[in-house]
Amino acid sequence: MARRRLPGFVAEYLDGGSEDELTLHNNRDAFTKHRFVHRVAVDVSKTSTASTLFGTPCGMPLAIGPTGFNGLFWKEGDIALARAARANNIPFTISIVSNDSMEAIAEKAGGRLWLMMTPIRDPAVRERMMARAENIGCEALVVTLDCAGRGNRTWHHRDFAEVPKSLSLRSKLDVLHHLRWLFSVFFPRGVVGFGNLAEFLPAKQRKALPGAKFLAVQGDISVTWESLRAIRERWKRKLVLKGVLAVSDAEEAARLGVDGIVLSNHGGRQLDCDAAPLDMLESVVAAVGQRLEVMLDGGFRRGTDVVKALALGARAVLLGRATLYGLAAGGEAGAARALEILRSEIVNTLSLLGRPSIDKLSPAVLFGRQETRAAAIDLEPGRLKLAARDA
16 A cells, blocks of 8 residues: 555655665565464463563553654654554654654654664764753663665665755656655645754755755764763663664673663665574573663564564564555554554464463474473483473
8 A cells, every 4th residue: 555655766765675685585584484383272361462661561562663754655754653653552763864853743742752863973963962852751762873884775776866865757757646645745845854953954954855964974983882881871761772783782782781772784774684683682682681671673564573573582673664654555544553453463473372461472482492492301301390390
């Protein structure tokens, strides 16, 4: 539905990855490696998706992750997503390159708000951004670390004659075949500019894409763990690092004293041939899961995907494209419908697994774990009692 409604350049922005899109496909393929082993004769008459995140109850172990240019999909797209998140009692992450300002999102939607911020070179700009986040009551600051360079997104060169300023002739003609998008999103005022960067941009640049120039100038690709320490000391609320993948980086994050990490390869839009976050999850949880909240994103489309991640130790899953498809298809109602689909699928998966609640999930619900435990029993009979308890 989203693809039918969107012009090609917007659909490719939503769907696309970098280079050969191997990372993009790896994220989805990772889920096929894990199969369930269900239990029977378990009372699942009261199955619940309730969970907690940073000690606060959530309707589901989900959050809507940070995505930029949401105004390309629906008028006031960020506000629509935030409202859908609030209705489901899950956090919504405002992007530094959202089209709606954080103040407008807080006023018109509210709910549990997080702010995603890339490392910013100018300390004064960084300070004003964090102060604004505090003023609207943001619960968490999410620092995205996997943007040291821009991913080589081949489709961008097809769609834009001069990246990122001017659409190609082909793209302009395609827009004329999507009149619903043209009149409901673009007209009468165009795609609203960068709401969170507007005060830092010259007036003539406060429309649509030129805010990317701001990030090119202000993006701090020299960021180190030591410079992140300054953010940790300044920001007294929950601090999350997004874009972590290696176990050693997760351990550095724990030593820094952050409250959570998001395992991510930026949805396959940055480094191609990168590992899938799901493939790194279990080893990261083993290393730091007792010290901080481990979350992840990347390729989540079904309730079964979410349950697999939770079984491997994730505290929550951040959604990107899944809720954007809903937004592009039907605005706030579409985003709410996407979340409703995921909720119903999570409930159904838990019921069929014989696990009536999120806290009943463990690696034991996945195929191969029981066999590994049985082999350990044969080799070490003294561990029989422990293994039976785990099972």
